[in-house]
Amino acid sequence: MAGTISTLTHVAGHSRRRSIEDPRWLRWLLIGGALSFVALFLIMPLAVVFTEALRKGWSAYLAAFQEPDARAAIKLTLLVAVIAVPLNMVFGLAAAWAITKFDFRGKTVLTSLIDLPFAVSPVIAGLVYVLLFGAQGWWGPWLMEHDIKIIFAVPGIVLATVFVTFPFVARELIPLMQSQGKNEELAALTLGASGWQTFRRVTLPNIKWGLFYGVILCNARAMGEFGAVSVVSGHVRGLTNTVPLHVEILYNEYNIQASFAVASLLTVLALLTLVLKAFVEWRHQKSVQKADAVETRQFASK
Amino acid sequence: MKLTTIFGTIATVAAIAFPAAAKDHTLLNVSYDPTRELYVEYNKVFTKYWKDKTGDTVIVQQSHGGAGKQARAVIDGLEADVVTLALAYDIDAIAERTGRIPANWQSRLPNNSAPYTSTIVFLVRKGNPKGIKDWDDLVKPGVSVITPNPKTSGGARWNFLAAWAYAKKQYGSDEKAKEFVTKLYKNVPVLDSGARGSTITFVQRGIGDVFLSWENEAFLALNELGAGKFEIVVPSLSILAEPPVTVVDKTAKKKGNLEVAQAYLEHLYSSEAQRIIAKHYYRPFKPEDADPADLKRFPKLELVTVDEEFGGWQKAQKTHFADGGTFDQIYKP
Numbered sequence: 055m056a057g058t059i060s061t062l063t064h065v066a067g068h069s070r071r072r073s074i075e076d077p078r079w080l081r082w083l084l085i086g087g088a089l090s091f092v093a094l095f096l097i098m099p100l101a102v103v104f105t106e107a108l109r110k111g112w113s114a115y116l117a118a119f120q121e122p123d124a125r126a127a128i129k130l131t132l133l134v135a136v137i138a139v140p141l142n143m144v145f146g147l148a149a150a151w152a153i154t155k156f157d158f159r160g161k162t163v164l165t166s167l168i169d170l171p172f173a174v175s176p177v178i179a180g181l182v183y184v185l186l187f188g189a190q191g192w193w194g195p196w197l198m199e200h201d202i203k204i205i206f207a208v209p210g211i212v213l214a215t216v217f218v219t220f221p222f223v224a225r226e227l228i229p230l231m232q233s234q235g236k237n238e239e240l241a242a243l244t245l246g247a248s249g250w251q252t253f254r255r256v257t258l259p260n261i262k263w264g265l266f267y268g269v270i271l272c273n274a275r276a277m278g279e280f281g282a283v284s285v286v287s288g289h290v291r292g293l294t295n296t297v298p299l300h301v302e303i304l305y306n307e308y309n310i311q312a313s314f315a316v317a318s319l320l321t322v323l324a325l326l327t328l329v330l331k332a333f334v335e336w337r338h339q340k341s342v343q344k345a346d347a348v349e350t351r352q353f354a355s356k
Numbered sequence: 357m358k359l360t361t362i363f364g365t366i367a368t369v370a371a372i373a374f375p376a377a378a379k380d381h382t383l384l385n386v387s388y389d390p391t392r393e394l395y396v397e398y399n400k401v402f403t404k405y406w407k408d409k410t411g412d413t414v415i416v417q418q419s420h421g422g423a424g425k426q427a428r429a430v431i432d433g434l435e436a437d438v439v440t441l442a443l444a445y446d447i448d449a450i451a452e453r454t455g456r457i458p459a460n461w462q463s464r465l466p467n468n469s470a471p472y473t474s475t476i477v478f479l480v481r482k483g484n485p486k487g488i489k490d491w492d493d494l495v496k497p498g499v500s501v502i503t504p505n506p507k508t509s510g511g512a513r514w515n516f517l518a519a520w521a522y523a524k525k526q527y528g529s530d531e532k533a534k535e536f537v538t539k540l541y542k543n544v545p546v547l548d549s550g551a552r553g554s555t556i557t558f559v560q561r562g563i564g565d566v567f568l569s570w571e572n573e574a575f576l577a578l579n580e581l582g583a584g585k586f587e588i589v590v591p592s593l594s595i596l597a598e599p600p601v602t603v604v605d606k607t608a609k610k611k612g613n614l615e616v617a618q619a620y621l622e623h624l625y626s627s628e629a630q631r632i633i634a635k636h637y638y639r640p641f642k643p644e645d646a647d648p649a650d651l652k653r654f655p656k657l658e659l660v661t662v663d664e665e666f667g668g669w670q671k672a673q674k675t676h677f678a679d680g681g682t683f684d685q686i687y688k689p
Contacts, residue, residue: 189433189454198433201610206434288434289419290384303420306552307392308581310560 103321106314118304118315126292127300128319130208134296135276138215142272146223147265151257153224154231155239165228171220179217180285183210206288211296214282219272226268227261234260263338267331274327278320380413381616386436388423388510388599389550390573394636395440401632402623406616414616422550423510430454430604437608437617440601442510442551443662444468445669447602456606470598471624472638475659476511476518478589479558479567479574486565490591491522494566495539502564503544504554506676506683510599511551513677515568518595520676521660525593538686559586570597572637575653588655596659 075081108115118124152158153165171179185191187204197204204210238260242252258265280298287294295303297320304313387395399416406414419426419434423442430436431453441447444462451457462469480488486499494501504512516537523536546563548554551573558567559577566589569577574588601621608617623629627645634646643651666672676682 184432187433190431194433203433203435205432206429288429289421290417290434291419293417306389306420306556308556308560 100321103314103318106311107318109314110311114311115315115318118312119319121312123292123295124300124312124316127295127297127316130211130295131277131297133208134212134215135273137212138219138276139269139273141216142219143223143265143269145220146225146227146268146272149224150227150231150261151253153228155236155257168221168224171218172225176214176218176279176281177285180214180282183213183217183282183286205286206290206294208294210286211283211294214286215276215279218279218282219276222272222275223265223268226264226271230261230264231257263334263341267334270327270330270334274323277323380415381613382611383414383416383437383613383617383620384419384435385416385438385440385620386419386426386430386434387440388426388442389420389552390511390555390570390576391440391599392418392420392552393576394572394633394638397632397636398624398629401628402620405623405626405628406619412616414620416620420552422504422508422553424508425549435607435611436604437611437613438601438603438621440599440621442597442599443513443669444598444600445513445673446510447600448670450604454606456604457602458605461602462600464602465621466625467641468598469600469602471601471621471629471641472599472633473641474571474597474599474638475594475657476514476568476597477571477574477594477655478591479569479577480565480587480589482585482587484587484589488566488589491519491536491540491593492526494519494543494568495536497543499543499566500545500564501540501543501566501568502546502554502558503568504551505547505549508549509551509554511570511573511597512547512554513672514570514595514597516676516683517662517666517672518591518593518660519568521595521665522591522593524665534682534686537682541687571639571654575637590655590657593658593660595665596661598662 076084107118119128149164149168153161184205186193187197187210188194189198191205194205204213238256239252242256243249247255277296278298279296280302283296284299284302287296287299289295289299289303291303297316301313301317301320304310304316385395385399395416395418399418402416403414406412419429419436421429423446427439427441427446427449430439430450439447439450447457447461451459451461465471467473478488478494480486486496487493488499493499503515506512506516519537519540520533523533524530527533527536546557548557551570554567555569555573555577557563558569559581567574567577574586578586578588601624603614603617603621605614608614624633625641627642630640630642630645631647631650634640634643634650637653639654640646640651662669662672666675674681
């Protein structure tokens with residue numbers, strides 16, 4: 055009797071296991087497929103960039119950065135990032151704070167507007183600025199009269215970059231701040247803190263890692279933007295060429311090795327962004343655990 | 357306080373990145389796609405010539421792209437001192453839309469303001485596997501033809517007109533020519549925006565059996581990119597391409613560059629410049645100044661002109677390339 059039962063359960067257990075787990079060949083196929091996909095679409099391009107860049111050796115690789123036009127492109131890209139990223143950091147912080155901590159009319163409209171640059175093709179973004187500030191555009195003639203250059207000059211490139219990188223910080227902060235709720239801020243206010251104190255001592259420490267991550271992403275995009283910048287740049291070597299545009303020019307001049315060398319700079323930037331992202335997530339996890347531990351201890355001591 | 361520090365930093369960075377220009381001249385030459393190598397060398401020669409002549413330093417900045425696209429950028433406010441484009445119509449467009457160039461610009465310099473000319477030839481892969489000899493072979497089924505987009509590229513417009521001129525001569529009427537060109541563009545798998553993009557498509561990516569190319573671009577591909585990988589095929593008839601140059605008067609004047617801009621273009625007709633021009637595979641206006649060895653490379657072939665065959669660029673543009681023109685009618689990808 056007992057034997058029968060055990061056999062039965064054994065059979066049942068076996069079939070259950072089989073129904074939960076897929077056959078071996080399918081598992082291998084799926085894992086293999088996923089891995090080769092990753093290798094083909096993520097690792098291979100990375101490897102290609104660096105092998106092409108180093109094809110003619112280290113000296114040729116470094117020579118690509120000695121070139122005056124390359125240096126000017128790097129300088130311009132840094133300048134654009136230095137202006138665009140802080141602007142969008144301040145804006146993103148303010149927008150996220152307003153959206154998550156306050157209730158007001160038109161909140162959904164504001165939230166959708168923040169997403170607009172994600173929805174619009176960067177080329178359109180560039181064209182909009184040409185139509186506004188170009189010589190034939192709305193404000194072009196006035197600007198020309200007053201000798202103010204926006205399009206085909208640095209201000210236009212900065213404007214286009216600011217537009218394209220607009221949502222990164224806000225998008226990173228809004229979900230985080232929403233999940234944190236308003237309770238801590240309300241408590242601070244009840245205890246007599248001013249608005250600024252609440253923001254600096256309560257809100258900011260809670261979101262600092264999210265903010266940092268948003269800024270890194272924003273920076274990566276600001277330095278890597280091609281489409282919108284290409285439209286407003288005018289492609290003047292040594293003057294209005296950013297690093298991505300310089301990569302294209304080198305490629306079109308059959309200078310394949312140098313083009314990949316400069317491209318490797320952007321790739322390194324991307325890898326650095328990923329490392330920083332991992333670091334931020336690790337720190338964030340740690341601070342959450344610490345907070346949990348403190349809570350538990352307080353709970354236990356009661 | 358904090359804000360002023362931020363602005364201070366930005367100003368400092370800007371100052372480092374863009375040092376205030378001395379009294380020297382900075383000239384912007386907005387050009388079409390394949391002239392990159394030519395102007396790199398010519399700019400060095402001109403800088404030296406101007407330094408010797410006046411003691412002033414001049415830095416020439418370059419911008420390259422499809423001729424139509426470049427003209428558009430100048431119309432939209434790109435501050436070019438001189439434009440050196442692929443065909444007269446694009447400069448006409450700048451003159452007409454902005455008033456920064458006088459309408460009679462083309463008569464200001466010799467040879468319709470074209471210091472060099474060129475033509476359209478075929479570039480095929482080594483051994484000419486598809487046996488391409490003349491325009492008729494391009495419309496055969498299974499032949500893949502590479503040419504840029506006539507809407508944005510000057511070279512592409514010369515390609516289109518050369519094919520049209522051939523078909524009209526061969527088959528007798530504009531209707532037949534239209535039919536021929538329609539068939540030809542059915543064989544085009546990809547339209548790049550400029551001639552250089554098409555060269556990359558053909559040479560680097562290995563797409564297509566035949567590339568309708570500027571003669572100079574074909575030689576460049578032949579001699580410097582894939583030695584022994586390509587062959588030039590000279591068709592029985594082609595078009596005389598005259599890429600013109602002119603000063604953008606109002607912009608140059610505003611930037612205080614009028615004199616040096618004029619000299620920059622005039623010097624293109626000098627014997628040292630004509631020599632460089634031939635070296636970079638452009639047909640020089642004054643062949644007697646060029647190296648005879650360079651001249652020998654240019655094949656002799658029957659060339660028609662836009663003025664004789666199509667009644668000038670204004671008319672050709674309106675008939676074939678404007679919105680709703682022949683190209684729009686025939687090209688349906």
